[in-house]
Amino acid sequence: MHRVVSRRAVSAILRNGGVRHRNSAVPLSSSNTFHQSADEGNKEKKWYSVLAAGSSNATIKPFNVRNVPIVGSRLESTSAAHDAPGLPAEKYQYQAEVSRLMDLIVNSLYSNKEVFLRELVSNASDALDKLRFLSVTEPDLLKDAVDLDIRIQTDKDNGIITITDTGIGMTRQELVDCLGTIAQSGTAKFLKALKESKDAGADSNLIGQFGVGFYSAFLVSERVEVSTKSPKSDKQYVWEGEANSSSYTIREETDPSKHIPRGTRLTLYLKRDDKGFAHPERIQRLVQNYSQFVSFPIYTWQEKGYTKEVEVDEDPAEAKKDDQDEKTEPKKKKTKTVVEKYWDWELTNETQPLWLRNPKEVTTEEYNEFHKKTFNEYLEPLASSHFTTEGEVEFRSVLYVPSIAPTAKDDIVNPKTKNIRLYVKRVFISDDFDGELFPRYLSFIKGVVDSNDLPLNVSREILQESRIVRIMRKRLVRKAFDMILGITMSENRDDYARFWENFGKHLKLGCIEDRENHKRIAPLLRFFSSQSEEDMISFDEYVENMKPDQKDIYYIAADSVTSAKNAPFLEKLVEKDIEVLFLVDPIDEVAIQNLKSYKEKNFVDISKEDLDLGDKNEEKEKEIKQEFGQTCEWIKKRLGDKVASVQISSRLSTSPCVLASGKFGWSANMERLMKAQTVGDTSSLEFMRSRRVFEINPDHPIIQTLNAACKSNPNDEEALRAVDLLYDAALVSSGFTPESPAQLGGKIYEMMGMALSGRWGTSAQVVPPSHVPETFEAEVVEPAEAGSPKL
Structure with a gap:
């Protein structure tokens, strides 16, 4: 305090x-x-x-x-x-207090220590770029014939990392200005000078802009030494600073053995807990991850080996034996193969990223190889897209549709995948996004995005929300849909069948979450139907097969194709040869409800009330209502609050009755899904149950028999119990779950007992033994009497 x-x-x-x-x-x-x-x-x-x-x-x-x-x-x-x-x-x-400020910059800006190498290599790349730009007007800057490159050497025993570049270097004053002033960016000043001199038309790949990247060295270092020589100066200077100090020193380098012709040598003396970064293999992995496509070659000091044959000392006993045999045949020297170790520079990065090349010059094999190498995939992608966008936002990208879905079951609801690698000026920034570049239903898309205009936070680890990001996301999503649409148009129909099997649920999720892209998602959806139970069809194929007078697209939701095709709701539609889509995935019904229509044709659930098939006959309906109106009221009185109403059905042809959902109620499939929720709302469930509509088929013998019973004796217990059983049967056949399966079982047993006894019982009591038909036992016949068996 x-x-x-x-x-x-x-x-x-x-x-x-x-x-x-x-x-x-x-x-x-x-x-x-x-x-x-x-x-x-x-x-x-x-x-x-x-x-x-x-x-x-x-x-x-x-x-x-x-x-x-x-x-x-x-x-x-x-x-x-x-x-x-x-x-x-x-x-x-x-x-x-500068020491506290330094502590905040180092320990608060960066969430991952390993980015120190990315920041320092980016600074080295900027130094090389500056030299390259300035040498156009000042050729003398390159008088020292030194290649433009970056070299990283490690000493794992002492915990030292040395990063050397042959760039522009720094003078003494530049050391004070750039390293002695927090948040002073030499790159930003250089870019400003280029802009003012109107020389920025060249392809500038300068990366740094905040002036704090150098201090990331203190994430892993207790002491940092910067030895630098500018081609504009004859002297070489050394800057030294420590992590917990608010001061630094600058001195002239007087040791000839440490002189460099041009550029900067950065030496990191690692903290005790961070000496693992000094392993050559780890440095190589970090370079390949973050700086794989930096414009200049990056070499790392790696241990290598080669095999050679060496002589083996013989055992004295064997040597004596060989001497005895020397007279018969010449003696051969024994050898063995050994591996000789040595250290040498190894090129670690690729200076020409695939996405910067002309798409016309890149072969399919190269795209596939890049996909396998970048994302550790062993299967070739189903599709790829290589494009460049210009205008408000300029970026290059290569996107892929993989061949197989992730094995993790939660990936469909997890937007934090590592499928998109973001680069800014060829430097890898992140692959950990929370839906900024792609919505979660397209999280299976893989690829790289490289831009010079992205707004990042100071640590360059977080993509800041902005108008630029929104525009970029919009264009990436469109390109993704173009890729998927291209798969649908492929001559090989199996390609899209494979895509749908792996990623169909993702697109259905898009129907729910991305209203703006409904027109792009809908043509990609596939469903089984009453006329295509083996192969899925699209909405376009359904519309093409519609009857001339058909206005709507009909569907039914169920837990399987078998349940859907046997549902009583389909009877009249199948009879009229009207196709019905089968929605058998749990997400299907919600997805269709969010789409609402396709090409001005509404989606209609055939399990809901008031189904209009366009064949109404008002006079006939009026006659039927007069004939069965009293029966409908009688059934409603018996069922009570179990149903909202009892109506004459226009969708049945062979079944006596069906239980339809209310216009705004849950279907049987939706009710089943809601019950399965971990936290269910029982009050909503009870309300939706009360909205069911009991529809009867006036042409069925059972309904006609009940109609006669209602008119002759509405209080007949046998008829009333028949209504109860009819409701329970309709409940099951319509896809609903009985309130009490045990009671339903009891009613079925009663019915079986009455059928076997030849009468309609008045109670659910067990049939007395006197009414049970006689049973006969087969008489065991001895072998001698086998010719004439008796019953």
Whole structure:
């Protein structure tokens, strides 16, 4: 907890020449100064850091700093309107404790230590790029015939990593400006100079912009040494700094053995817990992951080996024996194969990414090989797309549709896959996204995206939400749909069948979550139907097969194709040769309900009430209602709240009755799914049950018999029990679950007993033994009497 110092006390301290903190005086002038300001119209104050040497002409940018001990120096005294009348207001300049600020930058900006190598290699690449640009107008900068490259050498025994580039290097003043000033980016200044001189038309791949990448070295290092020589200077300088220090040193390099012709050599002395980074294999993996496509070659110091034959010392006993046999045949020297180890430079990266090449020059084999190598896949992709977008957002990308779905069952609902690798100016940034570039239903798409315009946070680990990102996402999604559509148009129908088997559920999820792309998703969906139980069909194929007078697309949801095709709801439609789609996946019904229509044709659930097949005969319906109206009321009275109403059905031809869902109620399939939810809403379930509609078939003998019983004796117990059993049978045949399976079983047993006894019982009692037909036992016949068996 920091004490609040009174204004008078601070003034007294400042009059004495400075503020004492940790036994050292803090100068009044500092390049790392802070200002407090408030956004216009916003009462909430924010901290801002001056990101340049000196405070007078510095640019103020947001910088999140918390709990940094702040001390101030007085700038001027003015009369403030908020102070008491007559009392002068004193204005102070904020100053930061640099060691704490460094600690925040290093330990708060980066979430993963291994990115230190990405940042440092990116700085080296920028140095090489600067030299390449400047050498166009100043050829003397390349007078030293040194290749433009980056070399990384490790000493795993001592925990040392050395990164050397042959770039532009730095003068003494540039060391102070770039490494001695936090958040001072030499690359940003260089880009600004290029822009002002109108030379930025060249293909610039400069990466750094925030001026904090160098300090990522302290993520793993306790001490850092920077030895650098600029071609503009004859002297080589060494910058040294430690992780827990607020100061640094700069000296001239006087040891001739450590001189470099041009560029920068960065030496990291690793912390005890981070010495594992000094293993050559690990450095090689990090380079291949983060800096695989940097414009310049990156070499790592690797242990290699070759085999050779060497002589083997003979055993004395065997040698004596060989001497005895020497007279008969010449002696052969014994050898063995050994591996000789040596160290040498090995090229670790590829300087020409596939996505920067002309798509017309890339072969299918190269695309497939890139897919296998980048994503560790062993199967060839179903489709690929290589494209460049220009305009508001410029980026290049190569996308793939894999051949097989991920093995993890939760990937369909997990947007955090590592299928998209994001690069900024060829430098790998991240593959861990939460739906920023692709919605989760397209999370199976794999590929790389490279852009120069993406807004990143300071650590370059997080893609910030912005208009640019939204535009990029939109274009990537469109390209993904184009790829999938291309698979549907393939001559080999098995390709899309394989795609649908693996990723069909993903597209159905898109119907629910992405309303904007319904028109792109709908043509890709596939379903079984009453006329195609073996091969799935598309909506376009269904529409093409529709009857001339058919206005809607009919479907039924069930748990299997067998259940769907045997449902009583299909009887009249099959009779009229009207095709019905079978929705057999749990997600299907919700997906279709979100689509609502396709090409101006509405989706209609045939298990819902008020099904209109376009064949209504009002006069006939009026006659039937007059004939069976009393029976409908009688059945409704018996069933009570189990159903909302009892109606004459227009969809049945062979079944006596069916239980339809209400217009806004749950279908049998949806009710089954809702029951299976971990946290079910029983009140909603009871309400939806009450919306069911009991439909009867007036042409069926059972209904006609009940109609006669209703008119002759509406209180007949046998007829009423028949209504109960009829309802239970309709419940099961319509796909619903009985409220009490045990009671239903009892009714069936009763019916079987009555059928076997030849009468309709008046109760559910067990048939007395006197009414049970006689049973006969077969008489065991001895072998001698086998010719005439008796019963």
